[in-house]
Amino acid sequence: MQPTSLLDATLLGLAFTYINFLGFNSTIYVAGEMKDVQKSQFIAIIGAVIIFGLISWLGYYATYAGMGGTFVGAISYLAETGHPAYTLPFAEPFFPFLFRYATNTATYCFYLFTWSMMILAAILTYIMLTVRFVFAWSFDRVIPTALSKVDRRYNSPYMALISVTIIAIILQAAWLWTPLLSYFAYIVFGWMIMQIIASISAIVFPYRRKDIYEKAPAIVRKKIGPISVLTILSILSIIIAAWLGYASLSPTMVGTVDPIILAFTFALYALGLVIYFISSMYHKKTGIPLELSFKEIPPE
Amino acid sequence: MAKMRIYFTTDIHGSEVCFKKFINAAPFYKADIIILGGDITGKAIIPITEKADGTFQCRFLGENITVNKGKTLEELIQKIRNVGFYPYITSSAEVKELFSNEKKMSEIFMDLSVKELSRWLEFAEKRLKGTKTKCFISPGNDDSQIIDRVLNSSECIINPNEKLVTIDGDIEMLSLGYSNITPWKCPRDITEEELYRKIDHLASAIKKPDKTIFNIHVPPYDSGIDLAPELDANMRPKLEPGGRVKMAPAGSKSVKDAIIKHQPLLGLHGHIHESKGFTKIGRTLCLNPGSEYQEGILRGALIQLSDGKIKDFLFVAG
Numbered sequence: 259m260q261p262t263s264l265l266d267a268t269l270l271g272l273a274f275t276y277i278n279f280l281g282f283n284s285t286i287y288v289a290g291e292m293k294d295v296q297k298s299q300f301i302a303i304i305g306a307v308i309i310f311g312l313i314s315w316l317g318y319y320a321t322y323a324g325m326g327g328t329f330v331g332a333i334s335y336l337a338e339t340g341h342p343a344y345t346l347p348f349a350e351p352f353f354p355f356l357f358r359y360a361t362n363t364a365t366y367c368f369y370l371f372t373w374s375m376m377i378l379a380a381i382l383t384y385i386m387l388t389v390r391f392v393f394a395w396s397f398d399r400v401i402p403t404a405l406s407k408v409d410r411r412y413n414s415p416y417m418a419l420i421s422v423t424i425i426a427i428i429l430q431a432a433w434l435w436t437p438l439l440s441y442f443a444y445i446v447f448g449w450m451i452m453q454i455i456a457s458i459s460a461i462v463f464p465y466r467r468k469d470i471y472e473k474a475p476a477i478v479r480k481k482i483g484p485i486s487v488l489t490i491l492s493i494l495s496i497i498i499a500a501w502l503g504y505a506s507l508s509p510t511m512v513g514t515v516d517p518i519i520l521a522f523t524f525a526l527y528a529l530g531l532v533i534y535f536i537s538s539m540y541h542k543k544t545g546i547p548l549e550l551s552f553k554e555i556p557p558e
Numbered sequence: 559m560a561k562m563r564i565y566f567t568t569d570i571h572g573s574e575v576c577f578k579k580f581i582n583a584a585p586f587y588k589a590d591i592i593i594l595g596g597d598i599t600g601k602a603i604i605p606i607t608e609k610a611d612g613t614f615q616c617r618f619l620g621e622n623i624t625v626n627k628g629k630t631l632e633e634l635i636q637k638i639r640n641v642g643f644y645p646y647i648t649s650s651a652e653v654k655e656l657f658s659n660e661k662k663m664s665e666i667f668m669d670l671s672v673k674e675l676s677r678w679l680e681f682a683e684k685r686l687k688g689t690k691t692k693c694f695i696s697p698g699n700d701d702s703q704i705i706d707r708v709l710n711s712s713e714c715i716i717n718p719n720e721k722l723v724t725i726d727g728d729i730e731m732l733s734l735g736y737s738n739i740t741p742w743k744c745p746r747d748i749t750e751e752e753l754y755r756k757i758d759h760l761a762s763a764i765k766k767p768d769k770t771i772f773n774i775h776v777p778p779y780d781s782g783i784d785l786a787p788e789l790d791a792n793m794r795p796k797l798e799p800g801g802r803v804k805m806a807p808a809g810s811k812s813v814k815d816a817i818i819k820h821q822p823l824l825g826l827h828g829h830i831h832e833s834k835g836f837t838k839i840g841r842t843l844c845l846n847p848g849s850e851y852q853e854g855i856l857r858g859a860l861i862q863l864s865d866g867k868i869k870d871f872l873f874v875a876g
Contacts, residue, residue, distance in 0.1 A: 293801020397835075399872055408782055413805075469575075469854050473619070473641065544870040545563070545862030555579040555586045555856060555876035
């Protein structure tokens with residue numbers, strides 16, 4: 259996809275920014291444990307974008323200013339096409355590497371340090387999120403109950419943490435020695451589908467579960483005219499998620515769209531359904547259908 | 559009965575919608591036995607004052623509300639009942655008097671507790687009459703002793719408090735609505751020693767411990783299903799560095815000791831709303847379904863028994 263205007267370029271850039279920022283919404287999982295959550299969460303989310311944006315801008319600006327856009331474009335092209343003229347000592351001309359040639363050593367070290375911290379923060383987000391998911395599935399009896407064991411002393415979900423670590427090591431090995439992880443190329447697209455499903459739930463929530471909605475804090479119940487702000491924000495969220503899903507499949511991000519990788523992305527969703535189906539069958543056999551977990555009892 | 563499904567819920571604190579859901583849980587979950595484990599009465603009165611212009615005003619969930627007589631007033635009353643408060647239509651003069659006369663406020667609160675519970679039991683009778691469902695409702699530490707006579711007078715429900723009852727076949731249930739002393743000094747707060755004596759007295763008559771259910775309102779101490787915010791001298795939650803609320807075990811040591819000693823089949827607990835979970839103490843499975851009564855969500859646990867053994871369990875939010 260070639261941007262034809264500044265707006266196009268900004269929207270495509272939005273996809274890249276979002277990828278680097280994946281997991282910001284994971285803070286909702288710890289929101290209940292935060293002090294002054296409305297203020298702190300807002301500052302943390304917006305503050306992270308600003309800090310990340312400034313550091314990225316510093317790197318990009320210095321690289322472009324030091325080398326010129328034509329040169330950066332040219333070596334990127336040479337690297338991507340595997341041209342023998344590309345002789346830099348790294349596989350791809352990523353900006354953090356090019357930055358080394360455009361600035362002094364101290365700035366370069368600081369820049370790399372901040373990038374490594376960003377990756378560390380992302381890993382923390384993913385570990386926290388996946389451990390929490392595994393714990394919740396186990397607690398809700400979808401996967402074996404043993405995975406929700408908690409250490410009394412530290413209140414740590416140690417079984418979920420161990421299982422996630424083992425899976426992470428296996429995937430790390432797969433990344434090193436097999437092409438498995440290339441099948442995760444459209445994971446942002448998959449993530450956006452998840453975002454859209456959650457947003458649809460939020461759109462209908464004020465109308466389908468009016469009883470719960472009316473007891474929510476005032477900020478949740480805010481309306482513009484007759485329409486709930488929650489619904490409006492969710493519609494915006496769907497539009498943005500749909501755009502990001504589309505943009506994340508653009509050739510600038512993933513090369514040509516591979517139907518096998520696309521099928522693999524959808525298969526990941528199917529895998530979730532398969533796990534649920536097997537668990538559901540097991541519980542039906544032992545006595546209590548899982549489907550009862552969140553079904554509302556009619557009060558009248 | 560070879561197979562039996564139990565539905566257990568607790569801590570509805572006056573929420574009418576939750577009580578109705580509890581009664582309807584029997585056909586909904588196909589449960590043979592339904593148990594409400596205590597803390598059934600409301601926590602406060604919401605005065606609704608009648609104004610000279612014929613409107614009614616009250617302050618509810620942080621908002622000042624004005625409604626007209628008729629449908630909107632009825633809706634407001636139902637909303638108040640569903641959240642777990644007692645609506646009380648009165649005059650501005652009486653509201654002033656109530657806030658300065660604690661004794662009168664308490665008398666009205668007790669009166670409303672009894673009236674509302676009686677109304678609930680009428681609903682239960684209509685729904686349960688002619689069915690095979692066994693319904694057990696016991697008081698919890700928040701419930702005044704005044705409600706015992708209301709519970710005992712019902713023909714469709716059984717108040718198992720301070721009793722060892724046979725619930726089906728050779729499955730027995732020991733029930734106790736008391737708690738160890740809480741910071742709020744509730745009507746049924748007693749010392750750990752008293753609590754242990756009461757449990758031990760009832761447990762002495764158990765025929766088969768491995769086929770007995772302990773329906774004890776307060777959970778066992780330091781079991782992971784008894785974590786509550788730790789409070790300071792001003793009853794405010796203590797915070798950890800970073801602002802996270804500090805949690806601490808608030809269950810009963812006597813209950814834990816009794817479970818370790820008698821090793822019942824199952825422990826059904828509540829009391830600490832934010833500590834939904836399950837744990838194993840020896841061979842005893844202990845459950846606390848937690849509570850979200852203010853949202854009108856009835857948290858509970860389904861337990862499937864087969865030949866006196868637990869085949870499966872599931873937390874449900876109905």
